[in-house]
Amino acid sequence: MLRQALAYARSGWPVFPCLPGAKVPATRHGFRDATTDPVQITSWFGRGFGWNLAIATGVPGPDVLDIDQHGPAGNGYAAFGRLQRVGLVNGAAAYVRTPAGGMHAYFTGSHQHNGHLASHHLDFRSHGGYVLAPPSQVGGKPYQLIKILDGRGGLDWDAVTRLLEPQRQLPPPELRLAPTQDISHLARWVASQTEGNRNAGLFWAANRVLDADPAADLNPLAIAARHAGLDEPEITRTLDSARRTSQPRPHPSGQQAETES
Numbered sequence: 001m002l003r004q005a006l007a008y009a010r011s012g013w014p015v016f017p018c019l020p021g022a023k024v025p026a027t028r029h030g031f032r033d034a035t036t037d038p039v040q041i042t043s044w045f046g047r048g049f050g051w052n053l054a055i056a057t058g059v060p061g062p063d064v065l066d067i068d069q070h071g072p073a074g075n076g077y078a079a080f081g082r083l084q085r086v087g088l089v090n091g092a093a094a095y096v097r098t099p100a101g102g103m104h105a106y107f108t109g110s111h112q113h114n115g116h117l118a119s120h121h122l123d124f125r126s127h128g129g130y131v132l133a134p135p136s137q138v139g140g141k142p143y144q145l146i147k148i149l150d151g152r153g154g155l156d157w158d159a160v161t162r163l164l165e166p167q168r169q170l171p172p173p174e175l176r177l178a179p180t181q182d183i184s185h186l187a188r189w190v191a192s193q194t195e196g197n198r199n200a201g202l203f204w205a206a207n208r209v210l211d212a213d214p215a216a217d218l219n220p221l222a223i224a225a226r227h228a229g230l231d232e233p234e235i236t237r238t239l240d241s242a243r244r245t246s247q248p249r250p251h252p253s254g255q256q257a258e259t260e261s
Helices: 002-010 038-045 077-085 157-164 184-191 198-212 219-228 232-244
Strands: 015-018 052-056 063-067 094-097 103-107 115-117 122-125 130-132 144-148
Touching: 002 015, 002 038, 002 052, 015 038, 063 077, 077 103, 077 157, 115 157, 122 157, 184 198, 184 219, 198 219, 198 232, 219 232
Parallel strands: none
Antiparallel strands: 015 052, 052 130, 063 103, 063 122, 094 103, 094 144, 115 122
């Protein structure tokens, strides 16, 4: 475990320990404690505690697409096949089999947000996430390297979402705010957004409100964004960004808002 942890670190991927046989971080701050420092890594993994090994995802670590295997409830391999057919996963650098029979596909790291497509059994781990990596094990079953590939590319999670669940990216056509309207219907739409489109949805809605009234109170949108699961720093950055701009911004079905980068 120590040798592999040091190898990941030499590749520039920050690592940290998780509890034996589990995905639970063994350090106080979890992935925020991840490091490439060989002294700290040796202190963690060189004492025979049997820790699992986790990699912090997103730059400088990798991005990871998690193809889940949920038994009778389904798995993500059909969705992954669709992504392969359109070339969205051609940049993968490695495949790792997970203990439950799923797979991790590794890509060049980015600053994207984590994502989850429950109906397609896919998870995306990037900035602020982590994955267990070989030779970790859960339930006595190991994570195993399947194949190292030639890919050195990234994965565009927004493109994945648009392909598999295009309805998540499209607001109802009536979400066009006139100066005489309140913003309650926009707030309800923001509150309904799911992970992967919440930040861009809030940004788009804020711009629609400000287009109608540059001095508008955006607090109803902030409340709705909290209900959708965004934290306060993300909400503040997104609304501040919307206030700073006076020109129309891309619809969330197009490119990501600036605050997503």
